[in-house]
Amino acid sequence: MVKGGTTPIRIIPRLDIKGPNVVKGIQFDGNRVLGTPDALAEIYYREGADELIFYDTVASLYRRNSLLQYIQKTAEKIFIPMTVAGGIRSIGDIREILRAGADKVAINTAAIENPELLREASKVFGAQCIVASVEFYKKDDGRYEIWTDYGRQPTGMDAFDWARRAVDLGAGEILLTSIRNDGMGRGFDLEFTAKVAAGVPVPVIAGGGSGKKEDFLEAIRRGFADAVSAASVFHYYYATAPGDNRRWMSFDEPRLRMGESIDSGNIDFLKEGYGGLREIMTDRVSLPGLKAYLEEHGVPVRPLVSDVKVPAEA
Numbered sequence: 001m002v003k004g005g006t007t008p009i010r011i012i013p014r015l016d017i018k019g020p021n022v023v024k025g026i027q028f029d030g031n032r033v034l035g036t037p038d039a040l041a042e043i044y045y046r047e048g049a050d051e052l053i054f055y056d057t058v059a060s061l062y063r064r065n066s067l068l069q070y071i072q073k074t075a076e077k078i079f080i081p082m083t084v085a086g087g088i089r090s091i092g093d094i095r096e097i098l099r100a101g102a103d104k105v106a107i108n109t110a111a112i113e114n115p116e117l118l119r120e121a122s123k124v125f126g127a128q129c130i131v132a133s134v135e136f137y138k139k140d141d142g143r144y145e146i147w148t149d150y151g152r153q154p155t156g157m158d159a160f161d162w163a164r165r166a167v168d169l170g171a172g173e174i175l176l177t178s179i180r181n182d183g184m185g186r187g188f189d190l191e192f193t194a195k196v197a198a199g200v201p202v203p204v205i206a207g208g209g210s211g212k213k214e215d216f217l218e219a220i221r222r223g224f225a226d227a228v229s230a231a232s233v234f235h236y237y238y239a240t241a242p243g244d245n246r247r248w249m250s251f252d253e254p255r256l257r258m259g260e261s262i263d264s265g266n267i268d269f270l271k272e273g274y275g276g277l278r279e280i281m282t283d284r285v286s287l288p289g290l291k292a293y294l295e296e297h298g299v300p301v302r303p304l305v306s307d308v309k310v311p312a313e314a
Contacts, residue, residue, distance in 0.1 A: 009227060011290060012050060012229040013230065014229045015054050015231070017055065018057045021035070034235045042074075048287045050227075052082050056086030057086065066087075084104070085105070088107050090117070094125060094129075104130070107130070109148040109149055112155060132167070133177070146162050163199070163200060164199055172203075174205065175207060175229065176189075176207055186209055194224050197224035206223050210230040210285075213290050
């Protein structure tokens with residue numbers, strides 16, 4: 001079924017972060033604030049996430065990563081692997097992030113500009129720490145192109161060729177993100193995921209587009225992904241779920257403007273459809289519910305270790 005055979009599939013929530021907030025948009029644009037990084041990270045850890053991805057959404061624009069405080073704070077409370085992405089441009093940046101408590105870094109823009117960074121980084125830190133973040137856009141003619149700067153800048157580079165080259169340079173894992181499917185709730189790009197999974201000898205993480213639990217199963221069975229990353233379907237579930245999870249969210253934050261944890265729990269727009277668009281609807285997915293569903297369909301998953309009572313599915 002997957003390259004790892006009976007190796008458990010990893011489920012990886014992704015936290016896109018802008019300033020002090022976790023945000024989520026559609027096709028990397030139109031971000032809405034959903035909560036704070038430390039609150040969501042703790043929820044996902046307690047609910048059974050296998051890993052977490054922290055993505056600084058504006059880091060490539062400003063040529064720096066500003067997530068160290070969140071990584072340090074989170075590393076004190078959770079004990080699953082954390083991958084940090086966005087604005088990582090040097091060996092020094094990687095060293096600083098790993099020392100803060102991260103286990104891996106995911107590199108896109110800087111690797112496109114300087115491919116030798118992947119080779120050097122894998123030699124210094126080991127390939128297991130270096131993830132090639134492949135943000136791709138499927139063009140109308142069927143070609144897959146690499147985009148950089150958090151989905152803002154087309155490069156003209158073929159995405160499949162780059163994925164294979166990134167592995168040759170030393171990347172120990174590939175994180176795929178479909179820009180065109182991101183936030184649309186119509187499923188992962190199975191064609192490209194399967195092509196990359198068959199073309200590289202390292203684990204492949206499928207990302208961008210999940211709208212229901214069945215999409216995860218498809219990414220594994222038809223996309224041959226070793227892991228699946230998602231944001232909206234998890235964020236929207238835990239932002240609106242009943243029970244104890246609400247106390248981890250900042251619903252009652254009185255400070256609603258820039259500079260603090262702003263607009264956290266601003267969930268009214270969720271009633272209007274996926275990402276606020278009525279024509280794009282989604283199922284809300286809990287981590288325990290997703291793992292149970294995958295197990296029922298013969299997919300090996302890592303066992304839950306949470307001691308938190310799971311709220312009923314909506």
